[in-house]
Amino acid sequence: MERRSFVGHAGLAGILAAGVAPAAHAQTTLRWRLASSFPKALDTIFGAAEVFAKKVSDMSGGKFQISVHAGGELMPPFGVVDGVQNATVEMAHTAPYYFFGKDETFAIGCAIPFGLNSRQMTAWQYEGNGLKLMREFYANYNIIHFPMGNTGAQMGGWYRKEIKSVADIKGLKMRIGGFAGKVLERMGGVPQNIPGGEIYQALEKGTIDAAEWVGPYDDQKLGFYKVAPFYHYPGWWEGGPQLDLYINTKAYNSLPAEYKAIIESASAFAHTEMQAKYDARNPAALTQLLANKAKLIQMPIPVMDLAFQESMALYSDLSNKNPNWKKVYSDYAAFRKEANRWFRYTEAFFDNYMQSKVNKL
The missing domain is CATH 3.40.190.170 (Bacterial extracellular solute-binding protein, family 7)
Structure with missing residues (x-):
């Protein structure tokens, strides 16, 4: 039988049985x-x-x-x-x-x-x-x-003391991932860039006042609730x-x-x-954290509003001085505007409605 015909009709099992190696396995x-x-x-x-x-x-x-x-x-x-x-x-x-x-x-x-x-x-x-x-x-x-x-959207972090107002951000030493620290700094906080494996020790010793990582599943593994019980949401820096x-x-x-x-x-x-x-995995982990006396608290809206204001001001500043940023961010921002217009009428409304109903079932 001609090889081309054989390959076309035999299928992978037939090829392997005949001892003809497929091309994918012929690489170095x-x-x-x-x-x-x-x-x-x-x-x-x-x-x-x-x-x-x-x-x-x-x-x-x-x-x-x-x-x-x-x-x-x-x-x-x-x-x-x-x-x-x-x-x-x-x-x-x-x-x-x-x-x-x-x-x-x-x-x-x-x-x-x-x-x-x-x-x-x-x-x-x-x-x-x-x-x-x-x-x-x-x-x-x-x-x-x-x-x-x-x-996915992250939590707003673990705090040794509850955040009740914008004033509580002043002087706050917080482990916060990467770029978000620039916004925290503009709000009066003191950002700390610490690898995941080192956060617990810094929080336990009081070297930092707060820390964010991801969400309930990972946060529970890292044990933050043991040394900083106030669990704020959402992580406005990581949607x-x-x-x-x-x-x-x-x-x-x-x-x-x-x-x-x-x-x-x-x-x-x-x-x-x-x-x-x-x-x-996050839903069950959140339930367990609450059972372990973690205090789940919404981030105050005035804090969110200040963070939003400072974020937009930062992006404007960067667009004026960093051409790489300006090139990428201008496209990103345009996409964000269109995407949020669409999500407003679909995902966001549907999700908000479901939150008001499902937990009552």
């Missing part, structure tokens, strides 16, 4: 390293990189292996951009806003205060100009990125923070086309799975 074996910014204890965020690596291995028939290393194992948690840029490692998994000190534009690739929610962020990246614009920016760092995870897979551009360009396709598919799977985990 590769072994890459991925540096995470997160501790192994967080099976949600750190786990996304493990999910990704397993999918790459499965889809390549074991030919493409990626070892995943927790923050601090190969390099400091906040050193992964340098690691990928300098080809110390081929890959990293991180929250882009950690690196706003290099350029504030990094933050737009993750979350900025009063920004896009998770669905809107995914839409901007894949169907808007987000992927294009952020890749143009990351090219300055020898990096190509793929969206790889989103936590839909996206995690990214960073790949050294030269390393990525050296890959065969099928391995590039595998990376794209595996990262998209991990991207979806991360938020599914959070949405499934």
Whole structure:
């Protein structure tokens, strides 16, 4: 039988039985390293990189292996951009806003205060100009990125003392992720950028007055409720923070086309799975935290209003002095305006109505 005809009719099982290896398994074996910014204890965020690596291995028939290393194992948690840029490692998994000190534009690739929610962020990246614009920016760092995870809207953090007014923000030493610290600073707070694995100790010792991480599931694992009982909501700085897979551009360009396709598919799977985990696990974790005497409190509206005001003023200032920011943010803001107009009549109204009804059933 002619080989083309055989392949066309036999199917994969027949090909394997006949000893003809599919092209996907004919590639040279590769072994890459991925540096995470997160501790192994967080099976949600750190786990996304493990999910990704397993999918790459499965889809390549074991030919493409990626070892995943927790923050601090190969390099400091906040050193992964340098690691990928300098080809110390081929890959990293991180929250882009950690690196706003290099350029504030990094933050737009993750979350900025009063920004896009998770669905809107995914839409901007894949169907808007987000992927294009952020890749143009990351090219300055020898990096190509793929969206790889989103936590959904986050909580507003744990506080040793309740936040009752704007005055309570003055002098507040708070561990707050990345770029949001710029807004907190404008409000009179004192932001602290501390890796996830070090937050509990700082909060326990009183080195900081408050800390935010993600939400109930991860926060419970990290034990914040034991040393700071006031649990405010929402995290106005993180309506839909996206995690990214960073790949050294030269390393990525050296890959065969099928391995590039595998990376794209595996990262998209991990991207979806991360938020599914959070949405499934946060509700029960919140119930447990409340049973452990955590005090759930809405952030005062005057605090939210000041934060919004200072956020918009900051974005205007940055647009005047940072051309990278202006280029990306102008597109992001236009997308946000249109998306929120649509969500107002659909998701937002539906969700608000459901909250008023379901818990009464």
